[in-house]
Amino acid sequence: MENLNIALIGCGMIGREHIERIQNRIRGAKIVAVCDVFEEGAKKGAEIAGAGTKIYTDFNEAINDPDVNAVVVTTPGQFHKGPVLAAIKAGKPVFSEKPLANTAADGKEIVEAEMAGGKHLVQVGFMRRYDRGYRQVKELIDSGKFGAPMVIKCTHRADGVADDYTTAMAVTDTAIHEIDVLPWLVNDEWDEVQCIMPKTNSKVKNALKDPQIMIMKTKGGIINMLEVNVNCGFGYDINCEVVCENGVVNLPCPSFPTVRYANEVSTKIEDNWILRFIDSYDVEIQDWVDHALKGETGGSSAWDGYVASITADALVKSQTSGVPEKVVTGGTPDFYKK
Numbered sequence: 015m016e017n018l019n020i021a022l023i024g025c026g027m028i029g030r031e032h033i034e035r036i037q038n039r040i041r042g043a044k045i046v047a048v049c050d051v052f053e054e055g056a057k058k059g060a061e062i063a064g065a066g067t068k069i070y071t072d073f074n075e076a077i078n079d080p081d082v083n084a085v086v087v088t089t090p091g092q093f094h095k096g097p098v099l100a101a102i103k104a105g106k107p108v109f110s111e112k113p114l115a116n117t118a119a120d121g122k123e124i125v126e127a128e129m130a131g132g133k134h135l136v137q138v139g140f141m142r143r144y145d146r147g148y149r150q151v152k153e154l155i156d157s158g159k160f161g162a163p164m165v166i167k168c169t170h171r172a173d174g175v176a177d178d179y180t181t182a183m184a185v186t187d188t189a190i191h192e193i194d195v196l197p198w199l200v201n202d203e204w205d206e207v208q209c210i211m212p213k214t215n216s217k218v219k220n221a222l223k224d225p226q227i228m229i230m231k232t233k234g235g236i237i238n239m240l241e242v243n244v245n246c247g248f249g250y251d252i253n254c255e256v257v258c259e260n261g262v263v264n265l266p267c268p269s270f271p272t273v274r275y276a277n278e279v280s281t282k283i284e285d286n287w288i289l290r291f292i293d294s295y296d297v298e299i300q301d302w303v304d305h306a307l308k309g310e311t312g313g314s315s316a317w318d319g320y321v322a323s324i325t326a327d328a329l330v331k332s333q334t335s336g337v338p339e340k341v342v343t344g345g346t347p348d349f350y351k352k
């Protein structure tokens with residue numbers, strides 16, 4: 015394969031971002047077809063992709079178009095399974111935005127289909143594994159200089175969320191990034207996870223519980239404390255601090271100039287994920303394209319996506335039970351061992 019001719023499924027917020035990215039900044043790939051259940055949405059996607067882009071409202075037709083040899087899935091998480099399975103069936107490489115699926119049951123179907131096909135075709139869009147800051151943290155930890163990690167403290171804060179954002183989405187849509195990136199960062203696996211609910215922010219006008227505190231323990235005994243707080247009202251604030259035996263590795267928000275003005279010292283905080291992780295998405299999609307052209311996958315595999323969904327299921331269970339819930343994966347199949 016010399017070039018990826020991509021059908022992108024789901025022309026919403028990040029779908030349109032990825033269309034623009036692939037057409038303008040990614041080598042070895044172009045969008046040749048776009049699909050959205052709403053024709054208007056697909057037309058908007060096609061406008062960004064440029065003249066000649068085919069428009070579909072049925073993902074099966076888009077994926078099985080003979081001019082298409084690769085697929086990007088940017089529908090909401092609960093609708094990833096259909097197009098990902100269709101791409102596997104067609105034998106075409108597929109990049110699925112995170113999460114691979116909203117439930118472990120859906121993730122399992124994908125993993126089983128990929129294994130049955132005998133070819134690694136699925137990469138999941140956990141872009142933090144491509145973020146310069148997270149990569150530097152990993153290098154520092156892997157150097158061994160600071161000793162073994164013992165405690166991780168994270169915040170995943172957003173300015174605000176849409177009215178249809180639910181309590182479960184704090185796990186399946188938001189914390190899912192930490193669920194994937196932290197075990198990768200410290201070379202470990204989740205063992206048990208718990209979600210506890212402090213008092214809800216008075217700005218929340220529906221049934222959403224926000225903020226939430228997630229306490230997650232790895233098999234190696236590392237404890238992570240994660241604050242998910244999606245109505246913080248002051249910007250997009252992602253922080254990660256790893257406390258090791260001999261030192262602390264801290265990844266703050268990327269720095270902006272510090273301003274001294276009117277008796278105050280201040281530093282800007284990024285508005286949203288698009289800007290905070292813009293470089294990571296570029297690196298991630300380029301890496302997917304480079305791997306797919308060689309018949310390989312990079313980044314997070316379908317198995318990683320499935321394990322993230324198993325962990326998310328356990329956390330969602332704990333949102334109601336209030337107690338720690340076990341993360342049971344049954345072990346990595348040989349097909350996915352690196």
Ligand SMILES: NC(=O)C1=CN([C@@H]2O[C@H](COP(=O)(O)OP(=O)(O)OC[C@H]3O[C@@H](n4cnc5c(N)ncnc54)[C@H](O)[C@@H]3O)[C@@H](O)[C@H]2O)C=CC1
Pocket residue numbers: 023024025026027028029049050051052055071073088089090091093111112113139140141187287291
């Ligand atoms: N990696 C990251 O940081 C981010 C990842 N995401 C992920 O990207 C995905 C999409 O998120 P958004 O763009 O915010 O959602 P969105 O709701 O803005 O867009 C989704 C689009 O998919 C379309 N769609 C739904 N079902 C479809 C189907 N069966 N076939 C074709 N089109 C369909 C909808 O009509 C809509 O246009 C989600 O999985 C989300 O978690 C979103 C934002 C950031």
Ligand SMILES: O=C1[C@@H](O)[C@H](O)[C@@H](O)[C@H](O)[C@H]1O
Pocket residue numbers: 172187188189191287
């Ligand atoms: O993936 C993303 C969104 O879907 C999600 O809603 C946000 O919470 C995350 O920070 C962002 O990276």
